[in-house]
Amino acid sequence: MTAPLLELRQITISFDGFLALRDLNLSLQPGELRAVIGPNGAGKTTFLDVITGKIKPTSGDVVFKGRSLLRYQEFSIARLGIGRKFQSPRVFQQLTVRDNLALAVSRPKNPWSLLTSGLSRERRERVDQLMEVVALHPRADQPAGSLSHGQKQWLEIAMLVGQDPDLLLVDEPVAGLTDEETDLTADLLKSLAGDHTVVVIEHDMEFIRRLDTQVTVLHQGHVLCEGLMDDIQRDERVIEVYLGGSDDHQLEEQQ
Numbered sequence: 001m002t003a004p005l006l007e008l009r010q011i012t013i014s015f016d017g018f019l020a021l022r023d024l025n026l027s028l029q030p031g032e033l034r035a036v037i038g039p040n041g042a043g044k045t046t047f048l049d050v051i052t053g054k055i056k057p058t059s060g061d062v063v064f065k066g067r068s069l070l071r072y073q074e075f076s077i078a079r080l081g082i083g084r085k086f087q088s089p090r091v092f093q094q095l096t097v098r099d100n101l102a103l104a105v106s107r108p109k110n111p112w113s114l115l116t117s118g119l120s121r122e123r124r125e126r127v128d129q130l131m132e133v134v135a136l137h138p139r140a141d142q143p144a145g146s147l148s149h150g151q152k153q154w155l156e157i158a159m160l161v162g163q164d165p166d167l168l169l170v171d172e173p174v175a176g177l178t179d180e181e182t183d184l185t186a187d188l189l190k191s192l193a194g195d196h197t198v199v200v201i202e203h204d205m206e207f208i209r210r211l212d213t214q215v216t217v218l219h220q221g222h223v224l225c226e227g228l229m230d231d232i233q234r235d236e237r238v239i240e241v242y243l244g245g246s247d248d249h250q251l252e253e254q255q
Contacts, residue, residue, distance in 0.1 A: 003066065005030045005197050006167060011050055011060035013221070020046045021057070021221040028167070033193035035208045036201045037232075038218035039241055044201045047218065048169050052084050053077040065166070083165035087172045089152035093145030097136050097155060100144050101127045104162035130158040134188060150181030154188065161192060168198045174207050186210040205229070217241075 004027045011024040021043050028034055038044050049055040051062060053074040062069040069077055078084075092100050102119055105126050119127070131137040134154035139147065144155055153173055160168060170189065174182040186207055192198055193213075202208055208215060209229045217224040217232060219241050225232065232238055 002029055004028060004063075005032075005065060006051070007061075007063040008047075008050070009061045009063065011057045011062065013046060013050060013055060014058045019221050021050065024060070024218075024222060026216060026223060028197050028199065030166070030197055031194045033190060033198045033211060033213040034200070035211050035213055035215045035229075036199060036218060037203070037205070037208060037215060038224075041220075042218040043221035044218055045171070046221070048084060048171060048199075048201065051077075051167075051169060052082060078163075078165075081164075081166035082169065083160040083163055083167070084169040085156055085160050085171060085173065087175060089149070089156045091144040091147075091152055091155050091159070094143055096141050097131065097144055097147070098127060098140045100155060100159055101130050101162055104159035105130075126162065130162050133161070133191070134158045135184070148181075150177045150185070153177065153181075153185065157188065157192075161196070166197060168192065168196050170198065170200045172202055173200065174202060174204050182207050183210065205233075 006028040008024055008026040011021050012019065013021040024043070024047070036044055036047065046055060050057055051069075053069060053072055053076075056070060064077075064080060064082065067080075069080075072080070092103070095103070102123070105123050106119065128137070131140055134157065136147075136151060136155060136158070139151070144152065147155060157170070157173070173189070174185050177185060182204065189198055189200060190211060200211065213228075214226060215229055215232050216226045217238055224237055224241065225235050227235070
């Protein structure tokens with residue numbers, strides 16, 4: 001059996017006695033697409049924070065490609081091959097789409113050297129390829145600030161992919177998107193799996209269903225259950241968590 005790309009082993013995070021994560025165990029295989037859902041306060045953001053090193057666990061271990069991440073700082077973890085996309089798109093608004101991607105693929109990450117020596121032919125071809133993947137080639141020379149919210153999300157995903165991470169962590173990528181943009185985003189993330197391991201956190205259940213992949217449900221900082229979306233929505237524990245609480249994103253409302 002292939003060794004996991006990432007393992008969270010009995011991760012507990014305590015903030016002044018409050019358990020944000022509680023004996024959390026999770027394993028991801030190379031090339032896997034995994035969706036993570038859960039009501040507000042379930043620990044989804046903290047889960048991403050501990051993988052990227054923003055927060056160190058109170059106990060437990062995070063193992064990436066066979067190596068514990070606990071001794072590494074955030075920037076070092078990113079260099080090891082973990083990329084994170086936050087909820088709000090973070091792009092260089094004044095730069096063109098092409099220049100945003102040029103910065104993402106440049107080696108080393110030095111804007112001055114990029115301005116003085118430009119990109120190699122291989123890197124220019126990579127930029128063109130990324131623009132095709134996210135359907136932004138027609139807007140290559142437009143400022144990123146002129147893009148729609150959805151297009152900015154795609155540009156940031158492309159910038160992340162341009163850094164060639166083994167693991168992509170994508171936080172609520174369809175918040176504020178149109179239905180068409182949501183469908184296109186699902187197709188984009190599915191196309192990235194295989195070459196990358198992709199973890200998607202999202203509230204939109206129809207979007208999660210369109211991903212057609214394994215779903216992990218978090219509740220009170222712990223894995224409540226895992227399975228395909230149809231099985232998840234029939235699970236009595238999940239129904240109780242969503243319908244028995246105050247979370248706005250109830251499962252039945254998304255069906």
